Amino acid sequence: MSVTIEDISKKLNLSTSTVSKALNGYKDVSEKTRELVRGTAKELGYHPSAAARNLRRQRTDKIGFIFNNSVMYISDYFAEVIVGATTAAEAAGHNIVLYIGEAGSPDSLLKLIRAKEVDGFVFVWNHVPANIVEMLLEERTPFIVLGRRVGHPQASWIAPDNYNGAYALMQHLYDLGHRRIGFTTRPSMGRTNDDRFNAYKDFLIQNGIQVDPDLIVETRLEPLSGYHAGHQLLDLAKPPTAIFAFHDYVAVDAQKAILERGLSMPDDIALVGFDGLSVGRFAAPPITTAIQPLADIGRESVATLLKRIENNSLPPIQKTLPVTLEFRRSTAKN
Amino acid sequence: MSVTIEDISKKLNLSTSTVSKALNGYKDVSEKTRELVRGTAKELGYHPSAAARNLRRQRTDKIGFIFNNSVMYISDYFAEVIVGATTAAEAAGHNIVLYIGEAGSPDSLLKLIRAKEVDGFVFVWNHVPANIVEMLLEERTPFIVLGRRVGHPQASWIAPDNYNGAYALMQHLYDLGHRRIGFTTRPSMGRTNDDRFNAYKDFLIQNGIQVDPDLIVETRLEPLSGYHAGHQLLDLAKPPTAIFAFHDYVAVDAQKAILERGLSMPDDIALVGFDGLSVGRFAAPPITTAIQPLADIGRESVATLLKRIENNSLPPIQKTLPVTLEFRRSTAKN
DNA sequence: CCGATTTACGAAATCGATTTCGTAAAGTGT
DNA sequence: ACACTTTACGAAATCGATTTCGTAAATCGG
The missing domain is CATH 1.10.260.40 (lambda repressor-like DNA-binding domains)
Incomplete structure (x- = not known):
């Protein structure tokens, strides 16, 4: 017609x-x-007609974003990344196709690749398993992993500098006089947690403080997980004077536990989060955090992916973007 | 290959x-x-090959989501809607293509339509102008407006019940004894604001309370707008005993102003927001709100749009989804 | 003014599937 | 055994653009 x-x-x-x-x-x-x-x-x-040119040119001018369900839990994260990504993509005449649920398994991923619905993929997963990486490389699909480091030397990724960010937060707490610092971790999958956790341990050791297993509690990506972790830490015979929460949602949850006990921040206890999500900014008191440059990460991954789409034999790009510490009233007044 | x-x-x-x-x-x-x-x-x-079947079948099994930039400001909103929408779409074998920046003007929208990159559109805009609606109808493009009522009788939309939600919140405040209630509004565009504002006014009038213009202050979709509005209300000679914030972000901002003056909630002043975004849940104290069923709205719009794609001569669907009041400590203890 | 190059265009193949229509072969009923 | 319907498959058109290759006409150089 x-x-x-x-x-x-x-x-x-x-x-x-x-x-x-x-x-x-x-x-x-x-x-x-x-x-x-x-x-x-x-x-x-x-x-x-898009379909006709796509067929003939063997390109779609679209890139696929594959999200993990659990990443979706962090809505700020998702939204900011997407805004940065879409802006960059649209500026280059590309659009973004969203895949959330189905695309997790190797089979359905292969289907996506072979269907050539998009020219390349951005993975926003907590963890991209080695077999998936192998498959992508074998299929010669342009792809990049966003927000996480990936072990495979041929995989491209763009991630925040979790290690140095966490190290700097530790330094901040240390400078404020804290020596007993609790850490809420996650079941070790992916390098994000490892990087932050290693920074925590390294800092302590390098400053002559022994790592106390009691001060390390495990949380999950679930609503009240940080709350329980907070109570667990405060229940210790020798409770910490500061808590380093794995990320801002956990921090906000832990804050509930702290306030519930009538403790005040930062006098009775200090608290830091990570990521720079809005919940931490609006909390009372606002929570010190390391802000990830989410929009930048989104933008850069798209830009990098587009280059790979142009030239698929480019060497892999593995890039760390610095995080920004924002000191708020959960660690120091004024 | x-x-x-x-x-x-x-x-x-x-x-x-x-x-x-x-x-x-x-x-x-x-x-x-x-x-x-x-x-x-x-x-x-x-x-x-997706391109080949798209060309032949004249269908893409994709639907386009067109977001306003200003909607993106509310990241929770965006993320929840998208999760619901993507789930519904993927369950039906469809994928979602995101358009944010470029798609605003009639020209670029026409290009999108004619390119047939997607089978239909979901608009997530504060306001869909009449000329756009006319164009979409003329092009016979399946579309639906998400989250806002639209004036045009031929346009389909799915929106939360802003009026009754706001009315119920007013009732809640009234039942708690509040008679001087401030309202933060927005420059009147779109019906979302109007619906909530009208409920506010109607409730007052129907309960024999005069609408006091001093109690109505205008905010914008900007970071500290609610904060200023809060101060403005509290500066009044006869300040309100409760504030109805247009939405949760504004409420959280207003809360800053309230706390800054040493007032406590809910004893000195009560506060309600709207939408059920996470900032309000994590605020201290948590803020009473009317929760929009965002995932449902996303799901339903996709489901409805898919029906229209199947059969484009279906009568328009205009549906209001109920909101859920959640009473938190900004209005009443326990 | 003549061979060589450039300019401007068209014919036809191609991308990879779907779908219509036609037709042998097989099956059916009486 | 004969007319008739089904069954199972193939040829070819089609979707709408891009791209390669070929060629007549125009231009150029000396």
Whole structure:
């Protein structure tokens, strides 16, 4: 029904080849006919069919974002990343296709790849298993992992500097005089947790403080997990004077436990989170954190992926983006 | 490079027609060959090319989500809606394509429509102008507006029940004894604000309370807007005993102003927000709100849109979803 | 003015699937 | 055994663009 390239060619007594070339700015079309074609194209309200060009060009000008369900739990994270990513993509004439549920298994992923619905993939997963990475490499699919480091040397990723961010937060607490610092960790999967946790341990050791297993409690990505962890730490015979929460949601939860016991921050106990999500900013008192440059990470992953789509034999890119500490009233007044 | 339908047909000495029919379960293929074809398809790792079927079928099995930039400001909102929507879409074999920046103008929207990159659109805009609605109807593009009522009788939309939600919140405040209630509004665009504001005014009038213009202050969708509004209300000669914030972000901001003055909630002043975003839940004290069923709204819009894609001459669907009041400590203890 | 190059265009193949239509072969009823 | 319906498959058109290759006409150089 809609107007095609043939309609234009018929109206002007030209071949479809010439019309196509005129529209795409090929040089073997005279200036006059180019203008003519473009004029009538506009006049007729012509817009190229995406499916047809996709089929012929073997490109879709779309990139796929594959999210983990558990990542979706952190809505701030998701939204900021997506805004950065979409901005970058649209600026380059690309659009973003979202995959959340189904795309987790190798099978369905393979289906996605082979269907060539998109030119490349951005993975926003807590952890990208080695077999998936192998498969992607074997299929020669352009892809990049966002927000996590990946072990495989051929995989590209862009991630925040979790280690140094966590180290700097520890330094901050240390400078404020804290020596007994609790840490809420996660069941060790992925490097995000490891990086932050290693920074915690390294800092302590490098400053002559012994790592006390009692001060390390495990949480999950569940609503009240940080709350229980907070109570667990405060129940200790020698409770910590500061708590380093694995991320801001956990911190906000832990804060509930702290306040519930009538303790005040930062006098009775200090608290830091990680990621820079809005919950921590709006908490009372606001919680010191290391802010991930989420929009930048989104933007950069898209930009990098686009380069790989242009040239698939580029060497892998593995990039760490610095985080920004924001000191708030959960650790120091004013 | 990848394996096509022709590879299968050659290997089995069948025509591509038969292969295609076998794969798509047509009845004019014998049971035996169907199994044979499907077997070798799996064996060869065949997956249909999206571009090719899109072109032929004139469908993409994708739906476009068009977001306003200002909607993106509310990340919780965005994330929850998208999760609900994507779940529903993927369950029906569809995927979601995101459009944020560029798609705002009629021109670029027309381009999107004509390109047929997607089978239909979900608009998540504060306000969908009449000329856009007219254009969409004229182009016979399946579409639905999410989260806002739309004036045009032919437009489909799914929105929360802002009016009754706001009315119920007013009732709640009234039952707690509040008679001077402040309201933070927005520059009147879109019906969301109007609905909540009208409920506010209607409730007051219906309960014999005069609407005091001093108690109504305007905010914008900007970081500290609610904070200023809060101070403005508290600066009044006769300040309100309760504040109804247009939405939770504004409420959290206003809470800053309240706490800054040493006032305590709910004793000195009560506060309610709207939408049920996580900031309000994590605030201290947590803020009473009307929770929008965001995931449901996302799900329902996709489900409705899919029906319209199936049958484009369905009558428009205009549906209001109830909101749920959640009473928290910003209005009453315990 | 003549051979060589450039310019401007068209014919046809192609991308990979779906779908219509036609037709042998097999099955059915009487 | 004969007309008739089913069954199972293939040929070919089609979706709408891009791109390669070929060629007539125009231009150029000396």
